[in-house]
Amino acid sequence: MPKIIDHDEYRKHLLQKYFELFSHKGYLDVTMRQLAAELGVSTGTLYHYFPSKKDLLEQMFHMASRRDSSAVLDQIQDDDSLAHRLQVFVDYVRDNEKYFQDIVLLSIDFYRFSDSQEFFTVMTEADRYYGNTFVEGLQLEPELALVANIFLNGLVYHRLVFPETVPFDELAHHFQEMFVSYVKARHEGGDNSP
Amino acid sequence: MPKIIDHDEYRKHLLQKYFELFSHKGYLDVTMRQLAAELGVSTGTLYHYFPSKKDLLEQMFHMASRRDSSAVLDQIQDDDSLAHRLQVFVDYVRDNEKYFQDIVLLSIDFYRFSDSQEFFTVMTEADRYYGNTFVEGLQLEPELALVANIFLNGLVYHRLVFPETVPFDELAHHFQEMFVSYVKARHEGGDNSP
Amino acid sequence: MPKIIDHDEYRKHLLQKYFELFSHKGYLDVTMRQLAAELGVSTGTLYHYFPSKKDLLEQMFHMASRRDSSAVLDQIQDDDSLAHRLQVFVDYVRDNEKYFQDIVLLSIDFYRFSDSQEFFTVMTEADRYYGNTFVEGLQLEPELALVANIFLNGLVYHRLVFPETVPFDELAHHFQEMFVSYVKARHEGGDNSP
Amino acid sequence: MPKIIDHDEYRKHLLQKYFELFSHKGYLDVTMRQLAAELGVSTGTLYHYFPSKKDLLEQMFHMASRRDSSAVLDQIQDDDSLAHRLQVFVDYVRDNEKYFQDIVLLSIDFYRFSDSQEFFTVMTEADRYYGNTFVEGLQLEPELALVANIFLNGLVYHRLVFPETVPFDELAHHFQEMFVSYVKARHEGGDNSP
DNA sequence: TATGAATGAGAATTCATTCAT
DNA sequence: TATGAATGAATTCTCATTCAT
Numbered sequence: 001m002p003k004i005i006d007h008d009e010y011r012k013h014l015l016q017k018y019f020e021l022f023s024h025k026g027y028l029d030v031t032m033r034q035l036a037a038e039l040g041v042s043t044g045t046l047y048h049y050f051p052s053k054k055d056l057l058e059q060m061f062h063m064a065s066r067r068d069s070s071a072v073l074d075q076i077q078d079d080d081s082l083a084h085r086l087q088v089f090v091d092y093v094r095d096n097e098k099y100f101q102d103i104v105l106l107s108i109d110f111y112r113f114s115d116s117q118e119f120f121t122v123m124t125e126a127d128r129y130y131g132n133t134f135v136e137g138l139q140l141e142p143e144l145a146l147v148a149n150i151f152l153n154g155l156v157y158h159r160l161v162f163p164e165t166v167p168f169d170e171l172a173h174h175f176q177e178m179f180v181s182y183v184k185a186r187h188e189g190g191d192n193s194p
Numbered sequence: 195m196p197k198i199i200d201h202d203e204y205r206k207h208l209l210q211k212y213f214e215l216f217s218h219k220g221y222l223d224v225t226m227r228q229l230a231a232e233l234g235v236s237t238g239t240l241y242h243y244f245p246s247k248k249d250l251l252e253q254m255f256h257m258a259s260r261r262d263s264s265a266v267l268d269q270i271q272d273d274d275s276l277a278h279r280l281q282v283f284v285d286y287v288r289d290n291e292k293y294f295q296d297i298v299l300l301s302i303d304f305y306r307f308s309d310s311q312e313f314f315t316v317m318t319e320a321d322r323y324y325g326n327t328f329v330e331g332l333q334l335e336p337e338l339a340l341v342a343n344i345f346l347n348g349l350v351y352h353r354l355v356f357p358e359t360v361p362f363d364e365l366a367h368h369f370q371e372m373f374v375s376y377v378k379a380r381h382e383g384g385d386n387s388p
Numbered sequence: 389m390p391k392i393i394d395h396d397e398y399r400k401h402l403l404q405k406y407f408e409l410f411s412h413k414g415y416l417d418v419t420m421r422q423l424a425a426e427l428g429v430s431t432g433t434l435y436h437y438f439p440s441k442k443d444l445l446e447q448m449f450h451m452a453s454r455r456d457s458s459a460v461l462d463q464i465q466d467d468d469s470l471a472h473r474l475q476v477f478v479d480y481v482r483d484n485e486k487y488f489q490d491i492v493l494l495s496i497d498f499y500r501f502s503d504s505q506e507f508f509t510v511m512t513e514a515d516r517y518y519g520n521t522f523v524e525g526l527q528l529e530p531e532l533a534l535v536a537n538i539f540l541n542g543l544v545y546h547r548l549v550f551p552e553t554v555p556f557d558e559l560a561h562h563f564q565e566m567f568v569s570y571v572k573a574r575h576e577g578g579d580n581s582p
Numbered sequence: 583m584p585k586i587i588d589h590d591e592y593r594k595h596l597l598q599k600y601f602e603l604f605s606h607k608g609y610l611d612v613t614m615r616q617l618a619a620e621l622g623v624s625t626g627t628l629y630h631y632f633p634s635k636k637d638l639l640e641q642m643f644h645m646a647s648r649r650d651s652s653a654v655l656d657q658i659q660d661d662d663s664l665a666h667r668l669q670v671f672v673d674y675v676r677d678n679e680k681y682f683q684d685i686v687l688l689s690i691d692f693y694r695f696s697d698s699q700e701f702f703t704v705m706t707e708a709d710r711y712y713g714n715t716f717v718e719g720l721q722l723e724p725e726l727a728l729v730a731n732i733f734l735n736g737l738v739y740h741r742l743v744f745p746e747t748v749p750f751d752e753l754a755h756h757f758q759e760m761f762v763s764y765v766k767a768r769h770e771g772g773d774n775s776p
Numbered sequence: 777t778a779t780g781a782a783t784g785a786g787a788a789t790t791c792a793t794t795c796a797t
Numbered sequence: 798t799a800t801g802a803a804t805g806a807a808t809t810c811t812c813a814t815t816c817a818t
Contacts (some may be wrong), residue, residue, distance in 0.1 A: 007802090013314065026306045028222055028306075029306070029789080031786080031787065032788060032789080033786095033788090034785085039384060041803080041804090042264070042791080042803065042804045042805055043788090043790095043804085043805070044789095044790085044791085044802090044803060044804050045802075045803050045804070045807065047788095047789070047790080048801095048802065048803070048804095050800095051789095052789080053788065053789090056283070104302075104351070105302060105305075105306075106795080108298075108299060108302040108355070109356045111299075111355060112220050112223070112299075112352070119357070120357045123356050123357055124356070124357060124358050126356075127356040127357075127358060137783080143364065143365070144368065145366065146360060146365060147365055147368050147369055147372075149352075150345065150348040150349055150352050150360075150365065151344065151369075152346050152348070152349055152352060153348040153351055153352055154344040154345055154346070154347040154351065155344055155348070155349020157298070157347055157348065157351050158343075158344050158347055160305070161301045161302070161305060161317060162316055162317050162318070162320075162321040163314045163318060163321075164318050164321060166340060170337065171337070171340060171341055171344065174337065174341045174376070175341055175345075178341075178372040178375065178376030179372055179375055180376060181372065181376060181379070182368070182371060182375060182376075184371030185375070225811080226812075226813060226814080227780095227812075227813090230780095235778085235779095236778065236779045236780055237779085237780070237814080237815095238777090238778060238780065238814090238815090238816085239777080239778055239779075241813090241814070241815085242777070242778070246813080247812095247813065247814090303806060364800080371794050387817080395781090416694075416797045417694070419807080419808065419809080420808080420810080421807095421809090425615055429782080429783090430782065430784055431783090431784070431809090431810080431811095432781090432782060432783050432784065432810095432811085432812085433781075433782055435809095435810065435811080436781065436783095440810080441808095441809065441810090444796095454604060473816080492690075492739070493690060493693075493694075493695045495743045496687060496690040497688075499687075499742070499743060500608045500611070500687075503643070505719075507745070508745050509745050511743060511745055512744070512745060512746050515744040515745075515746055523798080527651055531752065531753070532756065533755050535753055535757055535760075536749060537738040537740075538733065538737055538740050538748075538753065539732065539733050539736055539757075540736070541736045541739055542732040542733055542734070542735045542736020542737070542739065543732055543736070543740050545686070545735055545736065546731075546735055548690045548693070548707075548708070548733050549690070549693060549705060550705050550709040551662065551702050551705055551706060552706050552709060554728060558725065558727060559725065559729055559732065561726065562726060563729055563731050563733075563790070564765070565764060566729075566761055566763065566764030567760055567769070568763075568789070569760065569763060569764060570626040570701070570756070570759060570760035570763060572761070579813060613790085613791060613792080614791075614792060614793080614802095615791075615792090618801095623799085623800095624799065624800045624801055625792090625793080625800085625801070626794090626798090626799055626800050626801065627798080627800075629792095629793070629794085630798070632800075634792080634793080635791095635792065635793090641780085759809055776788095
């Protein structure tokens, strides 16, 4: 076993692996023993890095929810149309759907099993982070950006939970059309008159 | 305890109470003993009605997801506009938000802890039931009705999980506007040309 | 396995057995698993009767420290001399030395591992109980009775802990002599003049 | 941390600190990690000086039980009366009551957790050491000195364990009176006739 | 039918000890 | 010598489920 020099580096390594494992089983179906075995360490080592299972969940969610979103923004140019910008988001969610479904599952576990204080702090931060990404990426006021954000969340949730899966692109397409028209109309007409 | 003659009636009574209890704690935080105590019966009696905890979850979710939606449809007249029809749905979700949040939480537990066969069967049915309600209520083709359904799910989920709560009505309003405009435009123009 | 009718009766039965076991091993060297095995029940059953190991210790000490002392008092007649009365106590302690040593060991565990509130309550009661027995048995004022009580405690403790065991009777004899003389002198001379 | 040249000196320093820590927590409530942290060394270093926790307990008790008693003897002159000599002992125990209570607690832990061989050796030596101190200090035959020793042990134990604390001096006073009278009478009358 | 005492596998967590650096 | 990450057996306690009454 190699001596680990960077304590934090190694902790992140464990968290990453845990996230992957979690996507198959869920917080309560992964025991600390299983987890340790899967990660190739002893339970003692796990507890050396994380004081409790709850803490592990919290740190893991914290890390997972801060996933770099620069990949989205990088695909957007300053003079891109709204339609294109939204398409980039839709594509990103579709291409990473499994990841976002895991985040949904995880967020429910996090809701149930973390301290409400910790939950509030982490979720508020995550909310801002994603919110900002939508605002920046779509170049819209926060409220409108949030509408797109929420629809995509709803789509991910729906496809996770209702198994007779709806086609992602078709539904997204409807939303994209209505969203872009709406924004265009708003900006032309002043407010939200037609 | 009044003598319950109707076995099924009594079972539903237990399931209803379990749903209430569950909404506070979650599947794994309600033990069979607690549940029995709360319902005023012995664990033995509980097992007399439900062969296992998993089964209880399944029956309970089945019942909960079939909640009568006639209340929504009853508020809609044949000649109501789409805008009004959608407003009825939005109002219904807003007024029963806690219930729908519980359904979200429950659906995740159900996803995690039921047999996938059972999950598939029950969720498919629930999906159809809600889908039909939207189709009937909005008088739209399934795909479009589903877009509204999904947005409202997303809104419920978002407000459950992100604590710096977004105002329900404001967001819903944006969606309602864009949705109605979009549908109107579609029906006027033939397909989805602007 | 016979159905136990009297819950409390059975609890006492378990406590009694636990005390015997404890005398060999000590609070921390008897695991709940071992204890259950020794008592012929499952760990679950143990926890059915006692909410925690600490609670088990507390209930057990409570029971052990209330051991009936009527056996001592029964051997004393109203017109017995002080010397005789003290002899009865000395004999009783000598004949039950193992039990009293266990109480000493147990009281230290109790000191260490119980809640201080519970400790205070139980020990105060035990103190009064033993104190009263000495007062009644010796027919002396509390303070003097306590001197005898304390000496006998010291003797039990000393013989428990220092293995080159001092002869019980010889040491007790010295104390008995000095104690009886002292009391006699006090009562004759008014105070403590010779 | 100053460089300690003398290995043994350093070991004693660690043992001393351990005794202090122990007096608050008890053998089993002080983990090796805590202990190391408190002493400002690593667990590795601790194990460099002491092969095991049990060994640490043994060495520590060995050291603690050999506490220099010259302080007592120094306060006694050759021509002091027995009453005065005993008073010196009583005062010494009262003034160091906390230390003696710790020794009582420690002796029970030592009884429970050391090898019986080691226990026997160390306790026998401690017994002799304290015994001698009483014999020298009181200038009495061993058996009588032991009676005083035992009473004082009993007093320390009683006040440790029974919280409605008895007044030290009052009880000691009775014992001192009876002890001195008894010894005087014995020496006057030849044996132990009145 | 109804009860609740009994079960025991399995969970999270601790901690004395080791050993590569 | 000194370090502290790593170990893993052992601990307390939980809880779905069974079954004699």
